[in-house]
Amino acid sequence: MTSSNPIVSVENLIVRYGEKVVLDGVNAAVSPSEIRVILGGSGCGKTTLLRSIVGLIKPYSGRVKLFGRQIEDMESDADSDILRRVGVLFQNGALLGSLTVAQNVALPLELHTDLQPAVVDEIVRYKLSQVELPHAYGLFPGELSGGMRKRAALARALALDPPLLFCDEPSAGLDPVTSAGLDLLLLRLRETLGITVIVVTHELFSIEKIADKILFLHKGKTLFDGLYTDARKIEDGPVADFFLRKETK
Numbered sequence: 422m423t424s425s426n427p428i429v430s431v432e433n434l435i436v437r438y439g440e441k442v443v444l445d446g447v448n449a450a451v452s453p454s455e456i457r458v459i460l461g462g463s464g465c466g467k468t469t470l471l472r473s474i475v476g477l478i479k480p481y482s483g484r485v486k487l488f489g490r491q492i493e494d495m496e497s498d499a500d501s502d503i504l505r506r507v508g509v510l511f512q513n514g515a516l517l518g519s520l521t522v523a524q525n526v527a528l529p530l531e532l533h534t535d536l537q538p539a540v541v542d543e544i545v546r547y548k549l550s551q552v553e554l555p556h557a558y559g560l561f562p563g564e565l566s567g568g569m570r571k572r573a574a575l576a577r578a579l580a581l582d583p584p585l586l587f588c589d590e591p592s593a594g595l596d597p598v599t600s601a602g603l604d605l606l607l608l609r610l611r612e613t614l615g616i617t618v619i620v621v622t623h624e625l626f627s628i629e630k631i632a633d634k635i636l637f638l639h640k641g642k643t644l645f646d647g648l649y650t651d652a653r654k655i656e657d658g659p660v661a662d663f664f665l666r667k668e669t670k
Contacts, residue, residue: 426489428453428585428617429474434483436469443469445641446483453584456611456618456631458649460663461638467621470638471587474619476504487585505533508578512590515574516562522549522573523558529580548576552606568599572606579610586610588620592627604630625664637663 427450436444444466451457459467472478474485476492485492487503516525526545530536536544549555552572562570571591578586588607592600604627611618622628628635628649635652637645639659645652655661 427451427486428455428488429619430486430489431470431474432484432486434470434473434485435481436466436473436478437481443641444473444480444638447638447641447643449636449643449646451617451619453617454611454615456607456620456633458628458632458635459619459621459638460623460628460635461644462659462663465638466641467638468589470636471589471619471621475507475509475587505581506583506585508581508583508586510571510575510578510586510588510591512593516570516577518562520561521558522554522560522562522565522576525562525573526577526580529577533581544580545576548579549573551579551610552576566599567594568596568603571595571603575606579614582614584616586616586618588618588622590622591620592622592624597626600624600627601630607631625666 429449429451431447431449434444434447435442447466447470459470461467469478473480474487488506490503492503516522523542523545526548527541530541530544546555546558549558552575554569554572554576557565557569557573562573565573591603591607595603607618608631610616620631632649634647635645635649636643637652637660644658645655645660652660653664
């Protein structure tokens, strides 16, 4: 798959909640091994776009393609196979508090493979080492710090070796040092695994550190789609205001 064959393609996507149009003709193409950051003010449609790409929201019109295939029905076997190639790091981590970290990470492997328990355990330990969390194997989520919970959730998202990873506000609730460590981890995973990463965030330091390209949404429309360095050259309007942290109308 080359840059001319995007791993994610969004074409004229319109999403409505009743009469309210949340996404209005959004287009995007994400290349393999790219880190694309989705930006915009509150209520602009960032999370809706993320949920639409992974098949959690059915669009009013337009289409989404993953790995060159249109996602139409999450319940179909073909679409389910495609979606197993996608990892998701939820904003709050979404770890199950009654299970240990190891059991949380093992869940995708137990649900979607026929691997023997010993092999699953080996993979779990490897995934935890990838996110620098081997010591948390037998701990419960409630025993972890916020940053450790995010890393444990990331290990679970990577359990099936997905080539595509979605992160919804990965730095939310983290202190600057912990957030910076998570940014470096995402960059290292992209370098070592070659994964494609799509991130929804509003953290300026994270955006500067990790973004290859950004997609800026404003009132449900695409206002900018391109290199981060080019976005920073914009001198006025909502994009410039976002980076200057001004109020936008």
